[in-house]
Amino acid sequence: MTVIAGRYRLLDLLAEGATGAVWRARDEDLGRDVAVKEVHAPPGLGEADERLLYERIAREARSATGLRHPGIARVDDVVVARGRPWVVMELIPGLTLAETVEADGPMPPGEAARIGAAVLAALRAAREAGVPHRDLGADRVLLANDGRIVVTGFGTATGAAARDGRVREAGTPGQSGELRALGALLRTAVGGAGGGPLATLIGELLREDPDDPTPVERVERELRRLASGGPVAGAPSPAPYGPGDGGRGTRRGRTDGDGDERGGEATPAAEAPPAEHRPERAPAGPRRGAVLLAGLLGALLLAAALVFHFVR
Secondary structure (H helix, E strand, O other): OOEEOOOEEEEEEEEEEOOEEEEEEEEOOOOEEEEEEEEOOOOOOOHHHHHHHHHHHHHHHHHHOOOOOOOEOOEEEEEEEOOEEEEEEOOOOEEEHHHHHHHHOOOOHHHHHHHHHHHHHHHHHHHHOOOOOOOOOHHHEEEEOOOOEEEOOOOOOHHHHEEOOEEOOOOOOOHHHHHHHHHHHHHHHHOOOOOOOOHHHHHHHHOOEOOEOOOHHHHHHHHHHHHOOOOOOOOOOOOOOOOOOOOOOOEOOEEOOOOOEEOOOEOOOOOOOOHHHOOOOOOHHHHHHHHHHHHHHHHHHHHHHHHHHHHO
16 A cells, blocks of 8 residues: 555556556545556666656656547646656556457457547547657557547657667657557457458558658548448449349348458349340239229128128
8 A cells, every 4th residue: 555646545556567557546635546657667778768768758748638538548647756757547447459359359340440540539639739649559549448449658658768778869759650550550459451341451551651641531531431331442342232132232141230241252133134125014003993993892792792681
């Protein structure tokens, strides 16, 4: 039971890695539970570089406290204790994307696209606020229990700031790097880039050229289209609808709700014969009238027979 900065009481260890640990803590001033990231310098970093790293992490985490977006984990406070920064964040119950894929296996492309679109919207909002993400990965995307898709790790990317035993210069990561990271994240979600309607888009993102970046608006538009069940631009068109399938093309195998074929392929509907070979259809109006008249005459005859029998 350790209290950090005289305010945050550490309760449970939620996660731990080479670059830090995340604790569930109690904010005793506000009477609520929060998540506290304890930052660790990577192994092998010298004392001077370690101090420089901690200063940078604290500075960038403080800049992230101004981010307010439903897809970004809120950073509430940054304190320095025991010679290193502790980042106080919103506590969001849920699993990371990496944990979800590890437990349940690859996701359907439509669900992966929905997550990708939400992540990209959060990245755009952060970049516009001047706080780009430095280390996006499947372990930085949280699938919250309340249904939200939340990006974490703004201002706490220790691994991106210190590699090869030294602290790197704090340059602003380019947008093309974010798109490549998004492509890798989508590939992880679907279990690989080969096959499926996301394959073309994932390949394009992973081949992102810094000198010729893909427009972010187009990527977000394609992801939202696929998430809603539509095809990705450039993907093969679905089979034409046939006249005898109730408005749906005939398909073999099972089709997921997002339109991804599993265990079968689309079968084009048969072409309709030319107009000159189609049999003429009789007008429906006169024929229907004749049927009604015959029914009425039959009813009258039956009534007359009943009256005659009653009179006798």
